[in-house]
Amino acid sequence: MSSASRLSELASIISENTKKLEEYLASINHPLPSLDPGAPLALMLPEEITVYQETALDAATELRALLLGPIGILQYQAEHNLLIGLQAINKFKLYDFPPGEERTFAQLADQSGVDEDFVRRMIRQAKTSYIFKEPKPGVVAHSAASSAIGMVPLLSQWLGMVSEELYPAASRSIDAQIKWPGSQEPNQTGFNIAHNTDEPTYKAISADPRRAQQFADAMTLFQHSPGMEPSYFVNNYDWSGVSKVVDIGGSHGIVMQELASKVPTIECVVQDVAKVVEEGKTQVPKEISDRVVFMEHDFFTPQPVKGADVYFLRWIFHNWSDKYCIDILRNLVPALQKGARIIVNEFCVPPPGVLTPFQEKPLRSFDLVMLELFNAKERGGEEWAALFHAADEHFVFKGVQFPKGSKLAIIEACWEGEDSS
Numbered sequence: 030m031s032s033a034s035r036l037s038e039l040a041s042i043i044s045e046n047t048k049k050l051e052e053y054l055a056s057i058n059h060p061l062p063s064l065d066p067g068a069p070l071a072l073m074l075p076e077e078i079t080v081y082q083e084t085a086l087d088a089a090t091e092l093r094a095l096l097l098g099p100i101g102i103l104q105y106q107a108e109h110n111l112l113i114g115l116q117a118i119n120k121f122k123l124y125d126f127p128p129g130e131e132r133t134f135a136q137l138a139d140q141s142g143v144d145e146d147f148v149r150r151m152i153r154q155a156k157t158s159y160i161f162k163e164p165k166p167g168v169v170a171h172s173a174a175s176s177a178i179g180m181v182p183l184l185s186q187w188l189g190m191v192s193e194e195l196y197p198a199a200s201r202s203i204d205a206q207i208k209w210p211g212s213q214e215p216n217q218t219g220f221n222i223a224h225n226t227d228e229p230t231y232k233a234i235s236a237d238p239r240r241a242q243q244f245a246d247a248m249t250l251f252q253h254s255p256g257m258e259p260s261y262f263v264n265n266y267d268w269s270g271v272s273k274v275v276d277i278g279g280s281h282g283i284v285m286q287e288l289a290s291k292v293p294t295i296e297c298v299v300q301d302v303a304k305v306v307e308e309g310k311t312q313v314p315k316e317i318s319d320r321v322v323f324m325e326h327d328f329f330t331p332q333p334v335k336g337a338d339v340y341f342l343r344w345i346f347h348n349w350s351d352k353y354c355i356d357i358l359r360n361l362v363p364a365l366q367k368g369a370r371i372i373v374n375e376f377c378v379p380p381p382g383v384l385t386p387f388q389e390k391p392l393r394s395f396d397l398v399m400l401e402l403f404n405a406k407e408r409g410g411e412e413w414a415a416l417f418h419a420a421d422e423h424f425v426f427k428g429v430q431f432p433k434g435s436k437l438a439i440i441e442a443c444w445e446g447e448d449s450s
C-alpha cells in the first residue's frame with residue numbers, strides 16, 4: 030500500500046475510534062479528555078472500550094512517523110531536553126501554584142529562587158509537550174499535565190526518580206558497556222558511572238533517605254497503575270490442591286494478603302529482608318494474620334521453608350542478570366519436593382511483531398531501565414524457559430499465561446526431580 034493511501038487509512042482509523050470513545054464517554058457522562066486543569070488524570074475505561082483508545086493511539090503514532098519522514102523521526106524522537114525541563118520543573122517546584130491562577134516568569138523565579146531566564150526557557154520548552162500554558166506572553170498558567178504534578182505527590186516523586194536516577198544512568202550506559210562489555214554484575218552499570226559509586230543501585234539509593242523515599246514512592250505509583258493489581262494473579266490461577274505458598278521477596282505481602290483472603294485454606298509465608306519484614310508484619314489484617322506470616326530470608330541462600338506447594342516470585346528476576354537468577358532458582362532446590370511449582374509474576378515480552386510499536390515501547394523501555402540500573406533484563410517466553418533449564422534440568426517449564434488486562438504474565442515451572450527435603 031502506498032504511503033498516500035496509508036495516511037488516509039490511518040486518519041480514518043483515528044477518526045472512527047475516537048468517535049466510538051467519545052460516544053462511550055458521553056453515554057456515562059464522563060468528562061471528555063482535555064489539556065486544561067481539571068481534566069481526568071487518566072481515562073479509566075473498561076477493556077472493550079480501551080481497544081478504541083489503543084487503536085487510535087497506535088494509528089496516531091504511525092501517522093506521526095509517516096508525516097515526519099525518516100529524518101524527522103530521528104530528530105524528533107531524541108527528546109532528551111524534555112527530561113531536563115521536567116527535572117527543573119519538579120526540583121524547583123515551578124508547578125507550585127493553584128490551577129486557575131497565573132504567575133509571571135519573574136514570580137516563578139522569585140518563589141523558586143532560580144534565575145528568571147532559566148525558568149522561562151524551561152517552561153517554554155515543556156509547553157511544547159502540553160506541560161503548562163502561556164495565555165499571554167510572559168504569563169504562565171497550568172495545563173492538565175502541569176497541574177497534575179502538584180495534585181499527585183507520587184507523580185512528583187516519579188518525575189524526580191526518572192530525571193535524577195534513570196536519566197543520568199541511561200546517559201552513561203554506553204560507557205558502561207564499553208568499560209564492562211556484557212557484564213552481568215549489578216555494580217557495573219550506567220548508574221554506577223553516572224553516580225560514581227561501586228555499590229549496586231538499590232544499596233546506593235538506600236544510603237540516602239531522600240533518594241530512597243523518592244524511589245519507593247515512584248515504585249508505589251507504578252504498582253498502583255491499572256493492570257498491576259494482585260487480583261489478576263490471584264483470580265486467574267487454579268488454587269485447587271495448593272495449601273502452602275512462599276512469596277520470595279514478597280515485600281509487605283500484598284499478593285499473599287489477597288490470596289489468603291480469597292482462599293481460606295491457604296497458608297502463606299512472605300520472605301524479604303529484615304527491615305521490610307518488620308514493616309510488613311504490621312500491615313496484615315487481623316482476620317488473616319495467622320495465615321500470612323513473615324520471615325526474614327535472603328534469596329541468595331538456601332530456601333528454609335521446605336515442602337511448600339508453590340514458591341512465588343513477583344517482580345524479582347527482572348532486577349537480576351541471568352547469572353543471579355540462576356543462583357536464586359538453585360537456592361530453591363534444597364526445599365523442593367516433587368511436583369512443587371515455581372510461579373513467576375512478571376512481564377513476559379512477546380516476540381517481535383506481536384505488539385504494535387506503541388504497545389511495545391513501554392516494555393522495551395523497561396528492559397533498558399533494567400540494563401541501566403542492574404545489568405538485568407525483561408524476558409520473553411523462550412528466555413524464561415532457558416533460565417529454568419539452565420538452573421536445573423529438573424525444572425520443567427510449563428508455559429506462560431497472559432491474564433486479560435494484566436500487565437504481568439504468570440510464568441510457571443514445576444520441579445520434577447526427587448524430593449530434596
Ligand SMILES: C[S@@+](CC[C@H](N)C(=O)[O-])C[C@H]1O[C@@H](n2cnc3c(N)ncnc32)[C@H](O)[C@@H]1O
Pocket residue numbers: 277278279280281300301302305326327328329342343344345348
Ligand atoms: C521489586 S520488589 C518486588 C516486591 C514484591 N514481590 C512485589 O511484587 O510487590 C523486590 C523485593 O525484593 C526484596 N529483596 C531484594 N533483595 C533481596 C534478597 N537478597 N533476599 C530477599 N529479598 C530481597 C526487596 O526488599 C523488595 O521487597
